[in-house]
Amino acid sequence: MAEIIEQEKGKKGGKRRPKKQSTRIDMTPMVDLMCLLITFFMLTTAFSKPKVMVITMPEKKTDIKEPEVKIPAWRTLNILLSENDVVYYYIGNADPKKPPLPTLIKSDFSKDGIRKVLLDKNKDLFTQIFTFREKRLSGKLVVADTTADQEIKKMKKNDMKGPIILIKADDKAKYKDIVNIIDEMAICNIASYAVVDITTIELGMLKTAPK
Amino acid sequence: MPKIKAPVRSPHIDMTPMVDLFSVLLIFLLLTASFRPQEATVITSPASISEKQAPDKDIMTIIINKEGKIFFNIDNGKDSAKHTRMDVLTEMGKQYNITFTPKELNDFGHWASFGMPMTDFKKWLNSKDSKEKEALQTGIPIDSVGTQPSQLFYWVRFSRLANPNAEVAIKGDGETNYKKVKLVMDLLQDNKVNKFNLVTNMEKQEVTLKDVPK
Numbered sequence: 440m441a442e443i444i445e446q447e448k449g450k451k452g453g454k455r456r457p458k459k460q461s462t463r464i465d466m467t468p469m470v471d472l473m474c475l476l477i478t479f480f481m482l483t484t485a486f487s488k489p490k491v492m493v494i495t496m497p498e499k500k501t502d503i504k505e506p507e508v509k510i511p512a513w514r515t516l517n518i519l520l521s522e523n524d525v526v527y528y529y530i531g532n533a534d535p536k537k538p539p540l541p542t543l544i545k546s547d548f549s550k551d552g553i554r555k556v557l558l559d560k561n562k563d564l565f566t567q568i569f570t571f572r573e574k575r576l577s578g579k580l581v582v583a584d585t586t587a588d589q590e591i592k593k594m595k596k597n598d599m600k601g602p603i604i605l606i607k608a609d610d611k612a613k614y615k616d617i618v619n620i621i622d623e624m625a626i627c628n629i630a631s632y633a634v635v636d637i638t639t640i641e642l643g644m645l646k647t648a649p650k
Numbered sequence: 651m652p653k654i655k656a657p658v659r660s661p662h663i664d665m666t667p668m669v670d671l672f673s674v675l676l677i678f679l680l681l682t683a684s685f686r687p688q689e690a691t692v693i694t695s696p697a698s699i700s701e702k703q704a705p706d707k708d709i710m711t712i713i714i715n716k717e718g719k720i721f722f723n724i725d726n727g728k729d730s731a732k733h734t735r736m737d738v739l740t741e742m743g744k745q746y747n748i749t750f751t752p753k754e755l756n757d758f759g760h761w762a763s764f765g766m767p768m769t770d771f772k773k774w775l776n777s778k779d780s781k782e783k784e785a786l787q788t789g790i791p792i793d794s795v796g797t798q799p800s801q802l803f804y805w806v807r808f809s810r811l812a813n814p815n816a817e818v819a820i821k822g823d824g825e826t827n828y829k830k831v832k833l834v835m836d837l838l839q840d841n842k843v844n845k846f847n848l849v850t851n852m853e854k855q856e857v858t859l860k861d862v863p864k
Contacts (some may be wrong), residue, residue: 450838465665466664466665466669467665469669470668470672473672473673473676474672477672477675477676477679480676480679480680480683481679484679484683488704488706489695489821489849489850489851490698490700490701490702490703490849490851490852491700491702491703491704491819491844491850492698492702492847492850493698493702493845493847493848494845494846495846496835496844496846497844498839498844499839499840520828550861554857554861555861555863557861558857558861558863559862564860565862566859568738569858573717602678608828608832609860610827610828611827613824613825613826613828614696614714614823614826614828614830615824615825615829616848617828618697618824618848619698621698621848622697622698622699622700622855625698625699626699626855627857636798646830
């Protein structure tokens with residue numbers, strides 16, 4: 440410790456003087472205590488609050504039949520999630536009445552995996568939103584956060600070329616796969632996507648898909 | 651020639667500045683930090699780029715751990731005069747014919763997340779041993795019994811009634827089977843909850859125009 444106890448040198452003879460008492464207070468125990476307290480607080484407190492990702496699910500079907508919205512087949516991109524973090528995708532619909540069934544293409548969650556496909560499909564909108572954000576960051580465009588959000592929302596709404604993505608997962612998929620894929624949607628600025636139930640046809644397609 | 655004497659230095663080190671520093675740190679920590687509530691289970695959240703912060707108040711959390719056990723947590727809401735947790739438990743008790751004493755209700759008000767069937771609830775509340783408490787946490791059943799909805803369904807329903815402003819957060823472990831999460835989501839949708847907050851860890855991902863394939 441910081442305190443070093445000086446040993447009294449035994450002096451032979453001489454006058455006995457009263458010991459000189461130091462006016463200083465030894466702070467070391469106090470420092471020790473403070474250290475302990477700080478460590479305790481550091482360990483027990485939660486600094487960073489958890490972040491959340493908001494997802495809105497399509498409302499469950501009720502008895503009232505709503506007019507079905509026709510989606511052009513070339514815009515639909517189906518993403519199927521299965522075990523071992525593998526992602527499969529196909530374009531269009533899988534309709535058993537109209538064979539042949541589309542083939543599944545295998546992909547993954549890496550940078551060159553599904554993200555490349557999504558970016559390629561969503562090229563226009565991504566570029567639009569990206570340049571808008573860049574402009575704000577560089578200071579060329581000064582708008583409030585809320586207006587910027589609205590602007591981006593408008594861009595997404597007006598987008599008529601971007602993909603419409605249907606995310607489907609089978610029973611073997613992990614929760615993190617779903618989170619990852621929704622995250623990819625956010626990264627690639629996809630305007631419309633939904634998490635929907637997997638169909639039996641698609642389950643069959645997954646069985647024959649390349650491993 | 652006289653010897654040159656080195657000046658005598660005291661071996662004492664002045665600790666006062668150190669104490670000052672530590673005091674400042676301590677006060678800073680005390681003022682800024684919020685205590686980490688005791689969680690019923692360990693969860694490794696998956697990562698996402700989302701920067702939205704989880705709400706502090708008015709939130710009910712459904713926790714799903716690796717093994718698929720389900721835990722539930724609801725806070726007391728913004729209004730401290732209300733005792734949301736106590737109200738929810740009273741309602742749950744009525745539903746399953748269990749009467750809780752005021753002390754038990756009060757105790758429950760202070761706890762964080764929990765996960766056990768209603769039959770074990772009283773035992774859990776009255777148990778003093780933390781190990782025993784942990785052993786009782788077997789997860790809230792989400793299977794419906796006959797025509798009767800599951801217990802989690804009622805937890806969500808009564809929480810929604812007690813605090814209509816409460817948002818729903820799902821805190822799942824990355825390794826949880828999606829099937830289980832889907833069951834929970836379906837159950838929430840049956841309760842007319844269509845907007846979920848998935849609790850994630852933030853992880854930055856840089857994507858620029860260069861990444862867009864030509």
